[in-house]
Amino acid sequence: MTDASPIVRLDQLRLDRGGRTVLRDISLQVPRGSIVAVLGPSGSGKSTLLSALTGELPAAAGTVEVLGQPVPRSQRALLELRKGIGVLLQGNGLLTDLTAAENVALPLRMHTRLPAPVIRRLVQMKLHAVGLRAAADAYPRELSGGMARRVALARALALDPPLMIYDEPLTGLDPIASGVVMSLVRRLNDTLGLTSIVVTHHVHETLPIADHAVVIANGGLVFSGTPAQLQASTDPLIRQFLNGEPDGPIPFESRAFTSGEAA
Incomplete structure (x- = not known):
C-alpha cells in the first residue's frame, strides 16, 4: 500500500x-511522486523557502512538515531527516581534489558503514544513472558544466533519498546542457520513484517536465496549479513574470538607481 x-x-x-x-x-x-516547480523572479524568496525545507531556517510562524514529520530543531534529528533529502546546489559543490567517483562516494563514506567494494558498486550505479560512468576517474576541472552538474546529481542521489530538491539547477548551463539536465530530472523522478522540487527562475525549461507549478513573488505565493493553468493565466503579475517584462506588479530592484549612478 502506497x-x-x-x-x-x-x-x-x-x-x-x-x-x-x-x-x-x-x-x-x-x-x-510528483515534480513541483517553484518559480519566481530573482530575490523573491525561493532559496529562503528551500532553507526552511532542509531545516536551515526555522519557521517564524506556521508549520513545515517534510517526509511525514515536522522539521526538527535538534541537530541530531535534523541530520537524520536530511539523509532523506537530496539537494542539488546551483554551484555543484564538488570537491576539486576528488574525482567524480570519489565525490559521489563521499556521502556513502560519511553516513554509512558499507564496505568499500559495495560503495564502489553503488557509485558506478549512480554515475551510470546520470550517463557518466565513463567519467568516474575525471576531476571536476576536466568536466563540462553540464557533466559537473550531473556528477553533483549522482552525489545527491547517493543515499537514495525519497525527496530531491534542485536549487537553480540550470545556472550557468547552455541550452543543450539545460535540456539534458531537465530531461534527466524527469527520468530519474519516474524510474527511481522520487519526489522532486525544482527551485528556479528558468520557466520555459522547467514547465515541460513539471506536474505542478507555484510562483512566489512580492513576499507570497501568487499562483499554484498545473503548468497549463500557469501558461493560460491572465493575471498581470503572472504575465509579467512569464514574459519577462520590466514593468508590472513585480518591482524591478534596479529602479532604485538613479541615472547618475554606475550601472
Whole structure:
C-alpha cells in the first residue's frame, strides 16, 4: 500500500531573515511522486523557502512538515531527516581534489558503514544513472558544466533519498546542457520513484517536465496549479513574470538607481 500523504506540507508558513519577513502565508502540499516547480523572479524568496525545507531556517510562524514529520530543531534529528533529502546546489559543490567517483562516494563514506567494494558498486550505479560512468576517474576541472552538474546529481542521489530538491539547477548551463539536465530530472523522478522540487527562475525549461507549478513573488505565493493553468493565466503579475517584462506588479530592484549612478 502506497503512502498517500504529501511528502511536503507547508501551512501558513512565515519566514524571516534579519528581522525582515521574506515570505508569509505560504500553504502548499507536494504529492509523492510528483515534480513541483517553484518559480519566481530573482530575490523573491525561493532559496529562503528551500532553507526552511532542509531545516536551515526555522519557521517564524506556521508549520513545515517534510517526509511525514515536522522539521526538527535538534541537530541530531535534523541530520537524520536530511539523509532523506537530496539537494542539488546551483554551484555543484564538488570537491576539486576528488574525482567524480570519489565525490559521489563521499556521502556513502560519511553516513554509512558499507564496505568499500559495495560503495564502489553503488557509485558506478549512480554515475551510470546520470550517463557518466565513463567519467568516474575525471576531476571536476576536466568536466563540462553540464557533466559537473550531473556528477553533483549522482552525489545527491547517493543515499537514495525519497525527496530531491534542485536549487537553480540550470545556472550557468547552455541550452543543450539545460535540456539534458531537465530531461534527466524527469527520468530519474519516474524510474527511481522520487519526489522532486525544482527551485528556479528558468520557466520555459522547467514547465515541460513539471506536474505542478507555484510562483512566489512580492513576499507570497501568487499562483499554484498545473503548468497549463500557469501558461493560460491572465493575471498581470503572472504575465509579467512569464514574459519577462520590466514593468508590472513585480518591482524591478534596479529602479532604485538613479541615472547618475554606475550601472
